[in-house]
Amino acid sequence: MRTILLGPQRFMTTAGTALRSLGVDGAVATINAGWEEREDAVEELDTVLGGDTRHLRLYHRMFDVIDKDEHFASAAMTFRDSHDALLSLYRLRLHNALDGVYAVQRRSREAQERGRDDHGAFGALDDAVETVRHVDAWYAAQLKVLYAELDERAPLDDSGVIGWHRGEIAAMLADCAALVMPGGHVGSLLRALRLFAVRVPAQLPVVAWSAGAMALTERVVLFHDHGPEGAREAEVFDRGLGRVEGVVALPHARRRLRLDDRDRCAVLARRFGEQHCVLLDDGTALELAPDGSLPAGARILGLDGAIHELEAAHA
DSSP states (O other): OOEEEEOOOSSOTTHHHHHHHTTOOSOEEEOOGGGGGGTTOOHHHHHHHTSOEEEOOHHHHHHHHHHHOHHHHHHHHHHHHHHHHHHHHHHHHHHHHHHHHHHHHHHHHHHHHTTSOTTSHHHHHHHHHHHHHHHHHHHHHHHHHHHHHHHHHSOGGGOHHHHHHHHHHHHHHHTOSEEEEOOSOHHHHHHHHHHTTOOOOTTSOEEEETHHHHHTBSEEEEEEEEETTEEEEEEEEEEOOOSBOSEEEEETHHHHSOTTOHHHHHHHHHHTTTSEEEEEOTTOEEEOOTTSOBOTTOEEEOTTSSEEEOSSOBO
16 A cells, blocks of 8 residues: 655645656556635646546536435535534634643643642643543544434435436546545545445555645544634544545645644644644645654654654554
8 A cells, every 4th residue: 555645735746756766567546625616726736637537526526416306405504503503612612622722731841940740730741631632532432423423314315416416436446547536625635435335445546635645534623723713722533445544634834834833833742642743834735654653853842832744654
């Protein structure tokens, strides 16, 4: 299983090089549903990838389903409204929990500066972070319920139009030598992947960046410390394809994270401590080992809030 994660590709400076490094012979499938309405603007992508491309057009296929399957379209609207309500409640709980973490962290640091454990401040920080993890787990469980309700209202396997698209997509993937997944809107990309039950064969080489890289992981985390409305706490958004395990993908890390705020970064790393928070900045190219582990040199956030480079492969 060969997988390459890239940094942002505004000018696609490394995508072509990464694909050529795989030495594949044959057509290349692309899933760029994250580009939404610009999904068919692929001239530059075609040139970079060598011209022999098969665009799966998942975003446009989604709207074909909505136009032709009124029952599914109605159920999808209900799901969207329910998901928005769930996200609102999740964000409220998340902000309250993280406010507690930052307060305890300040107390813990003061205790550390005095060289003593002031009334259990060190352990209190770990416990506060665990509370945030509990909120994340609660959201994930509730989202799973919403998906189950959607499937009950409008079973995807019962839709003829969805079945037709799924069959065509699977056939196109089977006929290609590699898959490329660019960035864009990660929510649109994930919805399209789920609707058409896209399964990437383990033997199919993949090159992905930005939203595409996030979609390959087990758990997609949204983040933006420099958003138009101020800092936005990192939030678990949805499940990914799970091809890349043990990784939280952080594209545009230097532009979207306050990397100079080590306390904030330390909380992020602690919160997802069982996974590596991997920085995917411009120029980054990480080919995973055959067992799916990260290569030496991958840049991650450490529990101390600093940026570290892996010295050897880690799962």
